[in-house]
Amino acid sequence: MIPIAYSAEVANARQTGAPIVALESTIITHGMPFPQNVETARIVENDIREGGATPATIAVLDGQLHVGLEADQLDALGQAQNVAKLSRADFAACIATGGTGSTTVAATMIAANLAKVGVFATGGIGGVHRGAETSFDISADLQELSQTPVTVVAAGAKAILDLPKTFEVLETLGVPVIVYGQDVLPAFWSAKTDMPAPLRMDSAADIAKAQKTRTAMGLQGGQLVTNPIPQEAEIPAEVLAPLIAQALSEAEAQGISSKAVTPFLLGRIFELTEGRSLTANIALVRNNARLAAQIAIALAI
Numbered sequence: 625m626i627p628i629a630y631s632a633e634v635a636n637a638r639q640t641g642a643p644i645v646a647l648e649s650t651i652i653t654h655g656m657p658f659p660q661n662v663e664t665a666r667i668v669e670n671d672i673r674e675g676g677a678t679p680a681t682i683a684v685l686d687g688q689l690h691v692g693l694e695a696d697q698l699d700a701l702g703q704a705q706n707v708a709k710l711s712r713a714d715f716a717a718c719i720a721t722g723g724t725g726s727t728t729v730a731a732t733m734i735a736a737n738l739a740k741v742g743v744f745a746t747g748g749i750g751g752v753h754r755g756a757e758t759s760f761d762i763s764a765d766l767q768e769l770s771q772t773p774v775t776v777v778a779a780g781a782k783a784i785l786d787l788p789k790t791f792e793v794l795e796t797l798g799v800p801v802i803v804y805g806q807d808v809l810p811a812f813w814s815a816k817t818d819m820p821a822p823l824r825m826d827s828a829a830d831i832a833k834a835q836k837t838r839t840a841m842g843l844q845g846g847q848l849v850t851n852p853i854p855q856e857a858e859i860p861a862e863v864l865a866p867l868i869a870q871a872l873s874e875a876e877a878q879g880i881s882s883k884a885v886t887p888f889l890l891g892r893i894f895e896l897t898e899g900r901s902l903t904a905n906i907a908l909v910r911n912n913a914r915l916a917a918q919i920a921i922a923l924a925i
């Protein structure tokens with residue numbers, strides 16, 4: 625095992641067997657502008673504490689894997705320049721070479737599993753990009769869900785993606801996609817789509833039980849829980865559609881590719897919605913953190 629640095633509160637929770645919720649850090653370094661990124665990270669950590677669990681934000685700082693960041697470390701990461709965006713492919717290399725990196729959904733799942741944390745809250749997972757039939761751009765988040773036993777709570781896949789293809793791939797990979805409390809899939813900034821829920825559950829207890837049952841059956845991998853954005857915070861799909869189309873065509877015209885695609889699109893949509901996408905993003909991450917705390921409590925029983 626590699627050495628892991630735990631924050632004081634996470635170390636304490638591990639000792640007492642108290643519920644822990646993992647949090648990613650790419651949303652801090654590449655998903656939101658400063659200072660809202662650090663403010664949001666703090667608010668989300670507090671939502672988890674108020675929900676009765678301990679937050680563990682994950683990142684690599686100077687080659688050290690951290691599970692739980694102290695306040696000053698979170699501040700520094702939120703303002704750092706040239707932070708690597710880590711996924712399965714480059715996570716170990718960053719640690720080996722003493723680098724600093726934030727963790728995507730895939731890398732956060734790996735770290736959570738190493739620290740025996742069974743649930744993790746984020747905004748939206750990566751997925752199959754539009755035009756993937758020529759670009760082959762499919763997020764490593766999807767494969768990770770099929771092999772690492774962590775339940776990921778998200779508001780869906782980001783609406784900048786090809787959502788039907790994303791859910792087809794998840795089905796092919798054998799990843800349970802559970803919609804919390806409604807019969808259709810949500811789409812990140814919007815609460816509803818016309819795509820039916822592959823699975824629906826209405827309680828954190830059922831979600832925790834389903835993960836435990838997978839493990840007991842020897843089934844590899846985690847679960848994706850999609851938790852609809854609260855209605856009052858959503859941006860209707862028809863308002864977003866033309867703005868997403870514009871951001872996508874700009875990305876293509878500027879030759880944006882690979883890891884830069886998602887941060888570019890999120891940044892442009894922030895500008896095109898005059899900040900409204902960020903307000904929605906903060907509301908949905910908080911909503912996911914609250915549900916993840918309930919799942920962590922149910923997993924600990």
Ligand code: PSU
Binds near residue numbers: 655729730746
């Ligand atoms: N959710 C957000 N903002 C983000 C992300 C998720 O609300 O920035 C990040 C996650 O870390 C996710 C990553 O794993 O975007 C996906 O990147 P890619 O499409 O390059 O795999």
Ligand code: MN
Binds near residue numbers: 761762763764882883
């Ligand atoms: Mn990609």
